[in-house]
Amino acid sequence: MDRLLIEGGARLAGEIAISGAKNAALPILCAALLTAEPVTFTNVPRLNDIDTLLALLAQMGVRVKREADVVMLDASALDNPVAPYEMVKTMRASILVLGPLVARCGEARVSLPGGCAIGARPVDQHIKGLQAMGAAVGVEHGYVHATVPRLKGARLFTDMVTVTGTENLMMAAALADGETVIENAAREPEVVDLANCLVAMGAQISGAGSDVIRIRGVERLHGATHRIMPDRIETGTYLCAAAVTGGSVRLTGTSSCYLDAVIDKLMDAGCEVVSERDAIRLTAPARLNAVSLRTAPYPAFPTDMQAQFMALNAVAKGVAMIRETIFENRFMHAVELQRLGADIRIDGNTAVVQGVDRLQGATVMATDLRASASLVVAGLVAEGDTTIERIYHLDRGYERLEEKLAALGARVRRLG
Ligand SMILES: CC(=O)N[C@H]1[C@@H](OP(=O)(O)OP(=O)(O)OC[C@H]2O[C@@H](n3ccc(=O)[nH]c3=O)[C@H](O)[C@@H]2O)O[C@H](CO)[C@@H](O)[C@@H]1O
Numbered sequence: 001m002d003r004l005l006i007e008g009g010a011r012l013a014g015e016i017a018i019s020g021a022k023n024a025a026l027p028i029l030c031a032a033l034l035t036a037e038p039v040t041f042t043n044v045p046r047l048n049d050i051d052t053l054l055a056l057l058a059q060m061g062v063r064v065k066r067e068a069d070v071v072m073l074d075a076s077a078l079d080n081p082v083a084p085y086e087m088v089k090t091m092r093a094s095i096l097v098l099g100p101l102v103a104r105c106g107e108a109r110v111s112l113p114g115g116c117a118i119g120a121r122p123v124d125q126h127i128k129g130l131q132a133m134g135a136a137v138g139v140e141h142g143y144v145h146a147t148v149p150r151l152k153g154a155r156l157f158t159d160m161v162t163v164t165g166t167e168n169l170m171m172a173a174a175l176a177d178g179e180t181v182i183e184n185a186a187r188e189p190e191v192v193d194l195a196n197c198l199v200a201m202g203a204q205i206s207g208a209g210s211d212v213i214r215i216r217g218v219e220r221l222h223g224a225t226h227r228i229m230p231d232r233i234e235t236g237t238y239l240c241a242a243a244v245t246g247g248s249v250r251l252t253g254t255s256s257c258y259l260d261a262v263i264d265k266l267m268d269a270g271c272e273v274v275s276e277r278d279a280i281r282l283t284a285p286a287r288l289n290a291v292s293l294r295t296a297p298y299p300a301f302p303t304d305m306q307a308q309f310m311a312l313n314a315v316a317k318g319v320a321m322i323r324e325t326i327f328e329n330r331f332m333h334a335v336e337l338q339r340l341g342a343d344i345r346i347d348g349n350t351a352v353v354q355g356v357d358r359l360q361g362a363t364v365m366a367t368d369l370r371a372s373a374s375l376v377v378a379g380l381v382a383e384g385d386t387t388i389e390r391i392y393h394l395d396r397g398y399e400r401l402e403e404k405l406a407a408l409g410a411r412v413r414r415l416g
Pocket residue numbers: 023026092093119120121122123124125126160161162163164165190303304326327328
């Protein structure tokens with residue numbers, strides 16, 4: 001199994017390009033199920049999660065063509081609205097086929113994605129929304145089975161803000177009969193990117209980016225071309241990596257407009273951050289100040305950046321309180337960071353991080369995607385060698401990680 005070897009201590013400097021966003025590409029590729037016409041997506045990141053989703057779509061009868069960052073999908077021959085457990089188990093986002101399949105085929109059988117390292121992650125809100133739109137939905141033998149002659153527009157209210165829940169219901173509503181209103185909708189930029197793609201395909205959607213989204217269903221959607229937005233979490237991860245090493249980097253193909261809460265914290269930590277039109281520059285001080293934070297739905301601080309900021313705080317000056325309010329079990333990285341010498345105390349959903357003068361390299365284990373990213377950030381600043389095991393988690397969400405880090409001067413190598 002692949003491992004990542006990082007020799008800490010190199011100051012990151014230089015320029016790299018940010019890839020398309022995993023969490024925008026996944027729902028947007030599923031949107032291709034909604035039309036019988038070909039759709040083309042550009043800036044699609046090369047990630048294991050994308051490969052898994054494309055394989056899932058292919059076994060449903062979707063024709064998939066891929067050249068570099070361009071993916072062409074043709075769902076005209078879609079004939080198998082099923083997402084089997086074997087393909088779904090590695091990736092929760094596969095639940096995003098549910099809404100489009102029910103809307104287009106009137107039927108879907110999608111394996112429950114199951115729990116994972118960061119929490120239980122049920123899909124009850126996705127199911128509740130489809131039921132409100134008239135679908136008969138049951139869970140049998142680990143599969144969500146939904147049928148309906150045609151979905152009907154409805155007023156939907158989710159119990160909590162759910163990103164993929166909002167996306168699934170917005171896609172379903174695009175082909176429903178009449179108007180759907182999603183209240184308490186997620187405001188994440190990836191929801192807006194999906195809405196923009198659906199509108200390019202002929203959907204009638206307003207309010208994406210606010211907490212009330214209105215969708216007037218249409219008879220059919222058509223083909224389109226859509227460019228995937230930049231990955232704000234990949235962007236934030238490289239900003240953290242540069243910050244802990246006292247570095248100076250320029251990230252291109254991205255924008256600070258999706259990252260206000262993260263950039264605010266980096267500036268509080270003492271970094272200078274300059275926003276350009278399609279790039280961000282960061283220059284870090286020799287030692288960062290500790291920054292407390294609380295995760296919450298967008299536009300607040302993203303849970304997907306919490307682990308990287310725990311690593312940053314581990315070597316900062318002072319004490320940081322980190323509160324995780326989205327997932328009940330998203331502190332798995334803390335024990336691994338402790339192996340590198342971090343001083344972290346967990347109390348319920350709060351981590352108290354007392355910055356230390358130095359971390360020391362060790363062998364650590366990646367437990368989920370962003371936990372792994374936090375170990376990379378810590379490994380870059382730790383003295384000596386850090387070996388990160390189970391890096392298949394990183395390959396789910398970071399395109400050409402070693403290459404990009406090496407381009408910034410990091411000493412990093414993948415071991416087979
Ligand atoms: C592919 C993708 O876009 N993944 C992102 C998405 O995940 P995902 O969409 O799965 O996360 P949600 O926004 O749905 O989860 C928010 C909270 O709601 C709960 N919940 C959600 C749905 C539901 O039916 N019932 C329920 O109880 C979850 O367990 C969690 O506690 O948003 C998360 C929160 O920003 C991010 O960490 C993930 O990176």
